[in-house]
Amino acid sequence: MFARMRAATAPLLMALATAIACAPSPPKPDLVIAASDVGAEGVVLRALLGRFERETGAVVAIRGTPDAGDERHQLYVQWLNAGASEPDVLQIDVVWAAELASAGFLAPVELDDDLFAGARAGVTWQERSWAAPWFVDVGMLYRADDVPAPRTFAELEASAGAGGFVWQGARYEGLTCVFLEVLGGHGGRILDEQGRVVVDSPEAIRALDTMRRWVGTTSPARVVAMQEEDARFAFQNGQARLMRNWPYAAALLDEDTSRVRGRWAVSPMPHVEGGRATATLGGAALAINARSSRPEQAARLVSFLTSEEALLERARRAGQYPPRRSLYRSDGALAAALPVDVDVARVIIEGAVPRPVTPIYTELSSLLQVHLHRALTSQASATAALQDAARELRALMDARSSATPPADLRRPMPAPPVRVLLVLLAIGTLAFAAYTLRGEHRVSWMLALPALATMALCAAVPLALTAWESLHDRDLRSPWRGAPFVGLDGYLEVLSSERFVSALWHTLWFAGATVTLEIVLGLVLALALHRAVFARGLVRSSVLVPWAMPTVVAGVLWRFLFTPTAPAEASMLSDPLLAWIPLVLADVWKTTPFVALLLLAGLAGIDESIDEAARMDGASWWMRLTRITLPLLAPALVAAVVFRALDAVRVFDLVVVLSGGGPGTATEPLTLLTFDAILRKLRFGEGAVLSMMVFALTMSLALLFVRLTRRP
Amino acid sequence: MNVAAALSRALPPLVFAALALMPLLWCVYASLVPDAALFDATAAVDLSTQSYVTVLFERAFARAIVSSLIVAAMTTCLALVLAAPCAYSLARLEMRGKALVLGAVMAVSMFPQVSIVGPLFLVLKSIGLIDTRPGLVLPYVTFALPLAVWLLVAFFKELPREIEDAARMDGASTLRTLVSIILPIALPGLATTGIFTFVYCWNELVFALSFTVSPELRTVPVAITMLRGQHQVPWNQILAASALATLPLALLVLVAQRWIVKGLVAGAVKG
Numbered sequence: 001m002f003a004r005m006r007a008a009t010a011p012l013l014m015a016l017a018t019a020i021a022c023a024p025s026p027p028k029p030d031l032v033i034a035a036s037d038v039g040a041e042g043v044v045l046r047a048l049l050g051r052f053e054r055e056t057g058a059v060v061a062i063r064g065t066p067d068a069g070d071e072r073h074q075l076y077v078q079w080l081n082a083g084a085s086e087p088d089v090l091q092i093d094v095v096w097a098a099e100l101a102s103a104g105f106l107a108p109v110e111l112d113d114d115l116f117a118g119a120r121a122g123v124t125w126q127e128r129s130w131a132a133p134w135f136v137d138v139g140m141l142y143r144a145d146d147v148p149a150p151r152t153f154a155e156l157e158a159s160a161g162a163g164g165f166v167w168q169g170a171r172y173e174g175l176t177c178v179f180l181e182v183l184g185g186h187g188g189r190i191l192d193e194q195g196r197v198v199v200d201s202p203e204a205i206r207a208l209d210t211m212r213r214w215v216g217t218t219s220p221a222r223v224v225a226m227q228e229e230d231a232r233f234a235f236q237n238g239q240a241r242l243m244r245n246w247p248y249a250a251a252l253l254d255e256d257t258s259r260v261r262g263r264w265a266v267s268p269m270p271h272v273e274g275g276r277a278t279a280t281l282g283g284a285a286l287a288i289n290a291r292s293s294r295p296e297q298a299a300r301l302v303s304f305l306t307s308e309e310a311l312l313e314r315a316r317r318a319g320q321y322p323p324r325r326s327l328y329r330s331d332g333a334l335a336a337a338l339p340v341d342v343d344v345a346r347v348i349i350e351g352a353v354p355r356p357v358t359p360i361y362t363e364l365s366s367l368l369q370v371h372l373h374r375a376l377t378s379q380a381s382a383t384a385a386l387q388d389a390a391r392e393l394r395a396l397m398d399a400r401s402s403a404t405p406p407a408d409l410r411r412p413m414p415a416p417p418v419r420v421l422l423v424l425l426a427i428g429t430l431a432f433a434a435y436t437l438r439g440e441h442r443v444s445w446m447l448a449l450p451a452l453a454t455m456a457l458c459a460a461v462p463l464a465l466t467a468w469e470s471l472h473d474r475d476l477r478s479p480w481r482g483a484p485f486v487g488l489d490g491y492l493e494v495l496s497s498e499r500f501v502s503a504l505w506h507t508l509w510f511a512g513a514t515v516t517l518e519i520v521l522g523l524v525l526a527l528a529l530h531r532a533v534f535a536r537g538l539v540r541s542s543v544l545v546p547w548a549m550p551t552v553v554a555g556v557l558w559r560f561l562f563t564p565t566a567p568a569e570a571s572m573l574s575d576p577l578l579a580w581i582p583l584v585l586a587d588v589w590k591t592t593p594f595v596a597l598l599l600l601a602g603l604a605g606i607d608e609s610i611d612e613a614a615r616m617d618g619a620s621w622w623m624r625l626t627r628i629t630l631p632l633l634a635p636a637l638v639a640a641v642v643f644r645a646l647d648a649v650r651v652f653d654l655v656v657v658l659s660g661g662g663p664g665t666a667t668e669p670l671t672l673l674t675f676d677a678i679l680r681k682l683r684f685g686e687g688a689v690l691s692m693m694v695f696a697l698t699m700s701l702a703l704l705f706v707r708l709t710r711r712p
Numbered sequence: 713m714n715v716a717a718a719l720s721r722a723l724p725p726l727v728f729a730a731l732a733l734m735p736l737l738w739c740v741y742a743s744l745v746p747d748a749a750l751f752d753a754t755a756a757v758d759l760s761t762q763s764y765v766t767v768l769f770e771r772a773f774a775r776a777i778v779s780s781l782i783v784a785a786m787t788t789c790l791a792l793v794l795a796a797p798c799a800y801s802l803a804r805l806e807m808r809g810k811a812l813v814l815g816a817v818m819a820v821s822m823f824p825q826v827s828i829v830g831p832l833f834l835v836l837k838s839i840g841l842i843d844t845r846p847g848l849v850l851p852y853v854t855f856a857l858p859l860a861v862w863l864l865v866a867f868f869k870e871l872p873r874e875i876e877d878a879a880r881m882d883g884a885s886t887l888r889t890l891v892s893i894i895l896p897i898a899l900p901g902l903a904t905t906g907i908f909t910f911v912y913c914w915n916e917l918v919f920a921l922s923f924t925v926s927p928e929l930r931t932v933p934v935a936i937t938m939l940r941g942q943h944q945v946p947w948n949q950i951l952a953a954s955a956l957a958t959l960p961l962a963l964l965v966l967v968a969q970r971w972i973v974k975g976l977v978a979g980a981v982k983g
Contacts, residue, residue, distance in 0.1 A: 075925075
């Protein structure tokens, strides 16, 4: 008997031991840089770092981070907020500079004079520079080379014809960038010199009206669901003759599969008569972690990587535009390296403006995106949308600018992990309490304790931290305000916000719709499978595949299925109501099999003879289903509803990948709002409140179901 | 039974199976088509497996698959080791505050993952587990436990009590009864629970993205997000990666569907 027990536990113990032994212990580098390490960028970065190591003798490690902006931002915030001294150097999007600086995460850097004005302005906040521009991204107009460069918007409309101009109109950062360019072309701005909100100016309204007019005429209707790649494929497949895009597209347009290979050109974005061509300035910069243990070496690495020679190398191998003005000479090395005319590139970059440099940029932009998108998808007029946007932006600026940052932005070290120690103490006490119990109570507590301790550490502690945080107004972008205790004010503020209320409705409606459909279809599927005799295993396995598939993958798939390929087709994802169809369909497709299996299991447990007897008595199929099968199936039905409802209320991945919550905020559920608050806006207090709300919602649903099932 | 009747019985399930598999088959097909042709209905299509080669070797997806397998296997073992005794206590033994424990276990599964990721990062960092495999396994185990405990409780309740009583008469301790009597009979339940845990680990993105940094620790969903450029979306690589990510699970499901259903019969219905 004992030998059998050992035989059972030995492999498990061995697995555990290997698990602990497998923990990697890499050699300690002198410097760590967080950057993109894939493709051509990775190759050139590794080559340059090799040279730096030979010159200085320092060992530099690369920490690869995803190129998708949200993911990279999330990682940085987590690392820096935890007070990590690594990475020493970070590749940041220029629009994060002010935000990360205001949070005290960055050390200032010294810049030399050879930079485009816009590139310098983008990383300068409170009169100091917080990152060294690494490469610049500018919005420009790609055109088929038989289309003359349009100078004004009217000329652009004339040469584009119907649906011939594509740009980024989906609700995401790209939309803000395009708007900034059309706005600049009309002579308008988002913030004026004094930092006041002027986004409801007559120029701005004309600009947004122009963009609205394009949708369905000069531009295809589906432009309001387009991101960079959608626009690029429309252009390179010959469906559009004009495209607004970033420099990255150039190299791809010249690949073998492109229909416009060698037959395109770039020019600055058009403007109104008397206006000025405007490009949005983006790109990456290198910042230094304020807690780096080797700040001088880090600064040296930054100046090495942003030296003329290193930037030229980068331009040559990865096609990225250097921020140094002096390199843009038609007789220089850069002319050979770039796929576009170097003089045109210089003109565009000189006319480029940074997006508003403020710690609350991300919040500002996402607010703006919502209203712009509402206007583009005809949910509001341009005037109404911009007035709403301006009102909300002003409120936001007022709320956030009441306290001025101190001269020294460095944050105090976070408190030592006292709370974790407290929890360990609590677990110990629990263990001791269990130990003092007698008889079977003691044994059962001892058996349950390892599982309970794990959950206490990884779930109860974070839950407690969140609950505590929800009573405080912590905003990472203004750490000098501290985290003042606000009690339940945070809850009241959230409850009274319009966006919360609609997100709540979206969540409930999504849960209601998907759960209903899944139960009905699942029941049909289960009944069919129950009677099936042929290839039963195969059928069961194939319906299980969608359930087992990663949600991210399922989201990608369905997004793809709903991406129109014909130019005239409108995307469902750009209609506030129709956008629910792909979402609900994808969820139903993915989880109906699970429901069906639960119900199938229930059907298997029903005594066949009752049904048989009813049939003998001449009961119809419908009678037998509603009077016998369904009542007997009730426990399984309830279990399925509970499972699905709790999951549906917390839907996240699917929405992020499929609709991103758009158009406007028409499909934004509570979890996405929470994500937005915590990881995009860095408003930890508000995020904690929202988390507690989701928790309360799922909890009350669960309790409701428990009560319902107890009654009969 | 005549042919027509047999066919009418066989047909609906086959239709369902086809509907379920269609998007996946389409995904495999699309992964073989070059990006540009995907967005152009009029383009001639040359199928090529280039995207698979690129993803597996140049973009290190093979390593991610191995890494995911290790993490999922470790989590599954650990979750079973922790959940089985806990579930046994809850199902069979007298326990003071049982309702409270059950409530707490269920509450764990009700918190949105997005909001727990920040505080959890701080916790893991303070015990030095960031960017290590155990640092990923620990949260996975935590969030796999509620379902595991719940399924096993239901499963244990179904087992006949007589064998246990006999073992006890013979003087076996509770732990020993559990390990050498109960667990062997409960193997189908353990298998179901294990499969659910495995699938959860395989699919999880938010924690994996936040708690691991080193390339050798990257799991499959993280590797898929790394395929995206800042602006560029290499669709056929992403679709190839998606097909590769689904393949092990499709195999698992094919082999284990009988057990999944069996486990659910015990778990879901009588739970």
